[in-house]
Amino acid sequence: MSSRPPVISPQQASAKxxxxxxxxxxxxxxxxxxxxDGCSYRRYFEPFLGGGALFFALQPEMAVLSDVNSDLINVxxxxxxxxxxxxxxxxELPVDKATYDRFRSANPRLHVDRxxxxxxxxxxxxxxxxxxxxxxxxxxxxxxxxxxPEPLWNQNLxxxxxxxxxxxxxQKSDFEELLAEAGPGDLVYCDPTYTVAHxxxxxxxxxxxxxxxxxxxxxADTCQRLAREGATxxxxxxxxxxxxxxxxxxxxxxxDRMSGLCPVSIKRKPTTxxxxxxxxxxxxxxCQRFRTPSGRITPYP
Numbered sequence: 001m002s003s004r005p006p007v008i009s010p011q012q013a014s015a016k017x018x019x020x021x022x023x024x025x026x027x028x029x030x031x032x033x034x035x036x037d038g039c040s041y042r043r044y045f046e047p048f049l050g051g052g053a054l055f056f057a058l059q060p061e062m063a064v065l066s067d068v069n070s071d072l073i074n075v076x077x078x079x080x081x082x083x084x085x086x087x088x089x090x091x092e093l094p095v096d097k098a099t100y101d102r103f104r105s106a107n108p109r110l111h112v113d114r115x116x117x118x119x120x121x122x123x124x125x126x127x128x129x130x131x132x133x134x135x136x137x138x139x140x141x142x143x144x145x146x147x148x149p150e151p152l153w154n155q156n157l158x159x160x161x162x163x164x165x166x167x168x169x170x171q172k173s174d175f176e177e178l179l180a181e182a183g184p185g186d187l188v189y190c191d192p193t194y195t196v197a198h199x200x201x202x203x204x205x206x207x208x209x210x211x212x213x214x215x216x217x218x219x220a221d222t223c224q225r226l227a228r229e230g231a232t233x234x235x236x237x238x239x240x241x242x243x244x245x246x247x248x249x250x251x252x253x254x255x256d257r258m259s260g261l262c263p264v265s266i267k268r269k270p271t272t273x274x275x276x277x278x279x280x281x282x283x284x285x286x287c288q289r290f291r292t293p294s295g296r297i298t299p300y301p
Contacts, residue, residue: 006040006041006058006060006061007038007039007040008033008036008037008038008039008040008041008058008187014059014160014163014164015056015059015160015161015163015164016056016155016157016160016161017051017052017053017056017157017161018079018119018152018157018158018161019050019051019052019075019119019122020051020122020123020128020130021050021051021128021130022129022130022131023050023191023193023194024050024051024053025050025051025053025054025191025236026051026053027257028053028054028236028255028275029053029054029057030057031255031275032054032057032189032234032275033057033058035253035275035277036187036232036234039187039232040185041060041185041186041187041232042062042184042185042186042187043060043062043063043064043182043185043186043187044058044060044062044063044064044186044187044188044189045063045064045065045178045179045181045182045186045187045188045189046063046064046065046066046188046189046190046191047065047066047067047173047174047175047178047179047188047190048067048175048190048191048192048193049065049066049067049072049073049076050067050072050191052065052076054189055164055168056161056164059164060167060187061167062167063167063168063169064168064169064171064178064181064182065168065169065170065171066170066171066172066173066175066177066178067172068172068173068174069172070172071114071118072118073170073171073172074111074114074115074118075114075115075118075119076165076168076170077111077115077170078111078112078115079115079158079161079162079165080161080162080165080166080168080170081162082112082115083158083159083161083162084159085112086112086115086116086119086152086158087152087153087158087159089116090116090119090120090149090152090153091153093116093120093149095124095147095148095149097142097144099120100120100121100124100125100142101142103117103120103121104121104137104138104139104140105137119149119152120149121138121140123147123148123149123151123152124142124143124147124148124149125138125140125141125142125143125147126140126141126142126143126144126147127140127143128143128147175190175192175218175219175222176218176219176222179222179223179226182226182231183226183229183230183231184229184230184231185230185231186226186231186232187231187232187234188223188226188231188232188233188234189233189234189235189236190219190223190233190234190235190236191235191236192211192215192216192219192235192236192237193211194211194237194238216237216243216246217246219235220246220247223235223247223276223278224247224250224278226278227250227278227279227280228280229280230280231279232277232278232279233276233277233278233279234275234276234277234278235247235274235275235276235278236273236274236275237273237274237275237276238273238274239254239255239272239273239274240274243274243276244274247276247278250276250277250278251276251277251278252274252275252276252277253274253275253276253277254272254273254274254275255272255273255274255275256270256272257270257271257272257273
């Protein structure tokens with residue numbers, strides 16, 4: 001690691017997310033980089049890895065990444081060490097419903113085989129949706145059309161991601177376990193699973209199956225502790241007053257955007273989410289306002 005800590009500045013990253021992930025934050029990364037412009041950090045922590053959009057935008061020298069989804073973490077590990085083998089094997093697979101159904105029902109034992117299955121399904125499933133049924137089986141139908149794994153090699157997504165992951169520590173763990181390792185000078189980004197479809201209507205009921213209210217309270221307590229100790233913490237969450245009350249006093253921003261979960265663009269509806277910024281420097285830095293076609297960030301009322 002270099003003697004000087006990295007400084008955040010908006011720039012075009014060479015590596016980009018290689019997964020299509022529900023609730024992914026590709027649309028938000030330019031806002032996050034702008035909000036943190038000029039901040040330095042020691043290590044980067046992301047305990048809800050998902051598609052890793054902010055990690056790939058930052059490409060930190062030292063990163064600690066985790067998720068509770070063991071298959072997801074395995075994909076990142078295999079991409080780091082075996083990108084060319086994954087590409088070779090994916091190129092050999094036809095993109096049709098019969099092959100898709102065969103992979104969807106398969107349960108391979110070897111780590112590299114599981115990664116091939118994960119990548120193939122992720123790139124050929126309807127809408128790029130990742131969804132498991134109550135038995136833990138992948139149950140998204142075949143996507144057809146332009147849904148193919150070709151961008152993984154045509155756009156060098158796997159090779160570039162492999163390079164970006166060289167300095168990262170990857171582990172399957174609960175967020176509290178991972179963040180016990182974070183401390184002063186570290187940058188932490190938390191993006192727990194949540195739905196924005198019921199921000200103000202049955203919020204707890206609809207989110208309980210994803211990330212329980214007790215989990216939300218644990219996360220808020222952990223993030224506030226880290227901020228008091230000198231870490232900079234960003235949290236994405238649902239736009240709800242109960243969430244704001246968990247984190248006060250802190251800086252809260254509302255994000256306006258179009259919903260990205262519907263695969264048909266003309267049917268997407270406007271929605272809002274929250275971004276919470278916690279650090280030991282109080283409110284010295286004013287909120288910066290960004291307007292782009294993909295979203296807007298403004299101070300919370």
